[in-house]
Amino acid sequence: MRGSLIIVSFFVAGLFSALYGFSLIPLFKSDPSVYALYILMFLVGVGIGSDSHVWTVLKRINFEILLVPCCVIVGTFLGATFYWFLTKELLFADTLAIGSGFGYYSLSSIIISKIKNETLGTMALISNISREIFTLVATPMLVKFFGKLSPIASGGATSMDTTLPVIAKFSGKEYAVISVFSGVVLTVLVPFIITLIYRFISF
């Protein structure tokens, strides 16, 4: 939670400093910030590659546990498609891409703002932060009505770290492993899924 507050405050600081005249935009208009994204992606890669979590978790794969993150992806896509039919607010690709942050708001908002524009990047930020906050708040209720996997599904990529404590508490310790697994898989997949969506869906 503290981490997300810091991250949001950087976004807000950027917003207000520019509104009140301190703008670095001309500096970055030529777009070296694309290189900042490249550096970030490289660093994220190093983080994943060196994470012993990721590799031990991958060894635990069995069919049932693998179905959990699959469920989250399919369910998220179905929900996003429903939203798209309901509002016709965004392009289908944008709707799916924002949903495919799975709560990983820092990376998804940055990638989407670079591939598309800052409006969609902001939506991805707000949307995916709310996914984390909703999960933190609603987990007890979710477990009661929709079973012990539901907060893991709701938490998406965050179920490996920020929402893990609350999930472990209400779903039980034996679900903590599944929670970490699902979160790791989704976290690793976020950049892939977003890029693939923009590559193959154009409406």
Add this chain to the structure above:
Amino acid sequence: MFEILIIMFAGMALGLIVKNQKTILAFTERLTMVAIYLLLFLLGQSVAGNDKVISNFAYIGWQSFLLTLCCIAGSVICSYLLYIFLFKEKED
């Protein structure tokens, strides 16, 4: 934007190699946070220069929230089905 995947793979390969170098890893972790802070600061800055976002901020916020609710609902329902059919019986 396919290049970001290739760059990430390169990072993963390096990450595997330096897996046990604690100082390097601590350093990359810190650098990752700095890059994220910087990029989000810049995202905030470019949002400030975009009147469309600023004047519709509340609307955009609600749309984003509604989208998230739909995504959560979809995945919760899917996970509920999975829970009922595969996980629940094993508990008792």
